[in-house]
Amino acid sequence: EDKVVQSPLSLVVHEGDTVTLNCSYEVTNFRSLLWYKQEKKAPTFLFMLTSSGIEKKSGRLSSILDKKELFSILNITATQTGDSAIYLCAVEGIQGAQKLVFGQGTRLTINP
């Protein structure tokens, strides 16, 4: 059975800190790993990773995938209160139709 585990489940830091969120997975025939940010409503897409060792970056956020050790990390530098959200990790196996398996999510709180 495909499985995604995120850690920590909850994290509280101060504004300006750097955080690292973890995602480990077990999936048959891996195709891609995705990160989403969820504030009050719809999850919004952050990154899609398919290849090991290639960092994806968007502003203060970056992510990298290790297909040998079966994990990914999401880094946020110089955190701001607007980064407070639930961060979701999901993996897609080669089963067709984009079927995703999600982790439990990490609830990140940034205090001013």
Add this chain to the structure above:
Amino acid sequence: DVKVTQSSRYLVKRTGEKVFLECVQDMDHENMFWYRQDPGLGLRLIYFSYDVKMKEKGDIPEGYSVSREKKERFSLILESASTNQTSMYLCASGGLRDEQFFGPGTRLTVL
């Protein structure tokens, strides 16, 4: 801008009622999905559809059915709502090589 809309943001129903949740996307995506989200459990896939009139069970289909009569519309049906179906329901759509785009969610309470 990709748009996925859901018919209601909040819904309150009674045990035993039949409930319809509607989802519409405007990106001509082949794939559409229904998830439920519960604290500590993340998003769990209920049903998905990869084409009109095609549907596949996800991980937790019991107590639910779906309908996809048109490409842009995917409906989730609770035949006889129960209190354990109180949850946030999220619809998503995606093209063949795109990420999934999510709707704003429907928070359903079953009394």
